[in-house]
Amino acid sequence: xxxxxxxxxxxxxxxxxxxxxxxxxxxxxxxxxxxxxxxxxxxxxxxxxxxxxxxxxxxxxxxxxxxxxxxxxxxxxxxxxxxxxxxxxxxxxxxxxxxxxxxxxxxx
Amino acid sequence: xxxxxxxxxxxxxxxxxxxxxxxxxxxxxxxxxxxxxxxxxxxxxxxxxxxxxxxxxxxxxxxxxxxxxxxxxxxxxxxxxxxxxxxxxxxxxxxxxxxxxxxxxxxxxxxxxxxxxxxx
Numbered sequence: 001x002x003x004x005x006x007x008x009x010x011x012x013x014x015x016x017x018x019x020x021x022x023x024x025x026x027x028x029x030x031x032x033x034x035x036x037x038x039x040x041x042x043x044x045x046x047x048x049x050x051x052x053x054x055x056x057x058x059x060x061x062x063x064x065x066x067x068x069x070x071x072x073x074x075x076x077x078x079x080x081x082x083x084x085x086x087x088x089x090x091x092x093x094x095x096x097x098x099x100x101x102x103x104x105x106x107x108x
Numbered sequence: 109x110x111x112x113x114x115x116x117x118x119x120x121x122x123x124x125x126x127x128x129x130x131x132x133x134x135x136x137x138x139x140x141x142x143x144x145x146x147x148x149x150x151x152x153x154x155x156x157x158x159x160x161x162x163x164x165x166x167x168x169x170x171x172x173x174x175x176x177x178x179x180x181x182x183x184x185x186x187x188x189x190x191x192x193x194x195x196x197x198x199x200x201x202x203x204x205x206x207x208x209x210x211x212x213x214x215x216x217x218x219x220x221x222x223x224x225x226x227x228x
Contacts, residue, residue, distance in 0.1 A: 001171070033214040035155075042204060042218040043155065049212065086155055090213035095168045097145070097157035097213060 002091035004100035022087030032070035130205030
């Protein structure tokens, strides 16, 4: 299997920048993906192929991926961004879809 | 835009088989752009990939569940299905189906999810 590690929680003040990390062995050699999940809702893709935003995702969401760490950055964080965020990668060696354990983002 | 909808029993007895179907609308399940995946989420916990199937019937699945998982696809009905046998309380979760972008293996559209409880 392939493991991805995220911090359980991150806090940020409104208007500030939030950074959520995702660590995995040589993750930078793979694509990283990020999903946002609000309570009682299905996950929503917010970043694909490390840095790309799907249509409809605000520009304040951005991503990067290098070495062993991928990072989701939310600039000018808003109250509506409070949610759980999950990273995901595909490990071709083991044909395994890996999810990180998730990070609860609190905006306070 | 694809839409996916899970259906199936919300309550399954221990040792029995969990069966769910995902109906795809807004596109063809026979698209060569997608695999079709199942992901689950136990209450209050994270996401766990179960397995994925291509319209041709080719599958790959989570090794920790592989011996209990059966995936199938019905192109005539534009739906795909999951069977998980010998369930226990640990299989209680919200089960999601999703479209998995082929060659990149990420999920761009998700169903609303369905809670399956394993209890006698």
